[in-house]
Amino acid sequence: MTVRVGILGATGAVGQRFIQLLDDHPTFELAAVTASDESAGKSYREAAKWRVDTPIPDDVAEMEVRRTAVDDVPEDLDLVFSSLPSSAAADVEPAFAEAGFVVSSNSSNDRMAPDVPLTIPEVNADHLGLIEVQRDERGWDGALIKNPNCSTITMTPTLAALDAFGLERVHVSTLQAVSGAGYSGVTSMEIIDNAIPHIGGEEEKMESESRKLLGSFDGAELSLHDADVSASCNRIPTLDGHLENVFAELAEDPSVDDVADAMREFPGIDLPSAPDPLIHVFEEPTRPQPRLDRMHGDGMAISAGGIQETSTGIKYNCLAHNTIRGAAGASVLNGELLVEEGWV
Numbered sequence: 001m002t003v004r005v006g007i008l009g010a011t012g013a014v015g016q017r018f019i020q021l022l023d024d025h026p027t028f029e030l031a032a033v034t035a036s037d038e039s040a041g042k043s044y045r046e047a048a049k050w051r052v053d054t055p056i057p058d059d060v061a062e063m064e065v066r067r068t069a070v071d072d073v074p075e076d077l078d079l080v081f082s083s084l085p086s087s088a089a090a091d092v093e094p095a096f097a098e099a100g101f102v103v104s105s106n107s108s109n110d111r112m113a114p115d116v117p118l119t120i121p122e123v124n125a126d127h128l129g130l131i132e133v134q135r136d137e138r139g140w141d142g143a144l145i146k147n148p149n150c151s152t153i154t155m156t157p158t159l160a161a162l163d164a165f166g167l168e169r170v171h172v173s174t175l176q177a178v179s180g181a182g183y184s185g186v187t188s189m190e191i192i193d194n195a196i197p198h199i200g201g202e203e204e205k206m207e208s209e210s211r212k213l214l215g216s217f218d219g220a221e222l223s224l225h226d227a228d229v230s231a232s233c234n235r236i237p238t239l240d241g242h243l244e245n246v247f248a249e250l251a252e253d254p255s256v257d258d259v260a261d262a263m264r265e266f267p268g269i270d271l272p273s274a275p276d277p278l279i280h281v282f283e284e285p286t287r288p289q290p291r292l293d294r295m296h297g298d299g300m301a302i303s304a305g306g307i308q309e310t311s312t313g314i315k316y317n318c319l320a321h322n323t324i325r326g327a328a329g330a331s332v333l334n335g336e337l338l339v340e341e342g343w344v
């Protein structure tokens with residue numbers, strides 16, 4: 001089966017990751033790339049400042065970049081990935097869904113909308129059922145689904161594993177790579193020899209998105225998980241890979257081994273881009289590390305380590321590649337789930 005896909009915002013940092021991940025994909029065939037009006041009409045090679053560590057695929061390099069508008073992309077696209085700035089995505093994505101396109105988006109707008117599935121396939125695939133609610137409420141033939149923020153997606157599979165012991169409260173502190181801010185997001189003068197203890201909006205996203213992902217869907221309505229989540233977000237001078245220190249309080253009192261087993265055995269999913277295992281648990285207290293561990297499972301695995309008991313529960317570290325598992329790879333995996341479950 002071949003699924004014809006397009007990418008909205010294909011020339012940007014996340015768009016380039018999409019192109020890298022879709023090259024030689026077993027199911028998805030890239031049929032259209034869009035960007036801003038300034039790039040439209042150019043070849044992809046001309047329009048994109050290519051910064052990914054593999055060459056631009058030859059066929060993509062010669063593709064013409066289209067305007068990001070419903071009437072400028074082929075009508076027969078089966079699935080559209082979106083990596084637009086959220087300010088542009090807020091109008092564009094609903095217009096595509098209304099016109100009948102199924103949109104798998106990485107942008108932050110609408111992630112918390114009650115009728116928009118926010119999905120990590122291994123954690124809450126059943127939330128895709130919200131598409132029916134969305135179509136009823138909005139009168140759309142297409143659909144809009146989201147993957148979470150990169151820092152949220154790094155910790156949430158480990159929290160899902162811990163929920164077997166009754167997740168009650170989470171404190172998390174992040175050490176986030178500069179690529180999360182985009183190529184020009186932080187200047188070298190700001191970040192070299194430094195750490196910046198604030199990332200606008202990030203803490204609120206981690207606190208709300210994680211509770212939606214871990215929440216339950218009864219077929220009509222989604223309830224947020226009861227856990228209290230508090231985040232503190234920091235930018236550090238790594239290139240890729242967000243490392244996070246998590247402190248969790250649980251209803252039960254599992255041992256370190258119980259927690260490690262629950263993470264190791266947390267089920268993955270059988271989709272082309274899914275890692276196996278989902279969570280790689282290290283015994284060494286000095287792992288995971290961004291440079292050494294961000295490419296586990298081709299950049300799609302979550303790494304965890306340093307699991308210890310505390311006076312109130314459990315603490316550990318976790319890590320994921322922020323622009324692969326945390327961005328383009330997450331949207332591609334959601335696209336694969338949409339195909340598998342018959343929404344595309």
Ligand SMILES: NC(=O)C1=CN([C@@H]2O[C@H](COP(=O)(O)OP(=O)(O)OC[C@H]3O[C@@H](n4cnc5c(N)ncnc54)[C@H](OP(=O)(O)O)[C@@H]3O)[C@@H](O)[C@H]2O)C=CC1
Pocket residue numbers: 008009010011012013014015034035036037038039040047068083084085086088106107108148149150151179180181182183322323326327
């Ligand atoms: N989860 C994560 O870790 C990350 C998520 N993100 C999110 O992904 C999205 C994209 O980020 P990133 O790739 O860094 O952004 P970039 O600025 O690198 O790329 C933005 C893309 O959107 C296009 N674009 C910009 N404005 C418009 C517009 N008004 N209409 C149509 N197209 C437009 C650009 O085209 P052109 O080249 O012509 O300007 C480009 O293709 C953002 O929402 C960001 O927050 C980003 C990084 C990491």
Ligand SMILES: N[C@@H](CC(=O)OP(=O)(O)O)C(=O)O
Pocket residue numbers: 106107108148149150151176177179180181199202205322
């Ligand atoms: N804010 C994230 C990246 C990002 O753009 O997140 P979001 O997808 O929520 O907009 C970071 O700085 O690492």
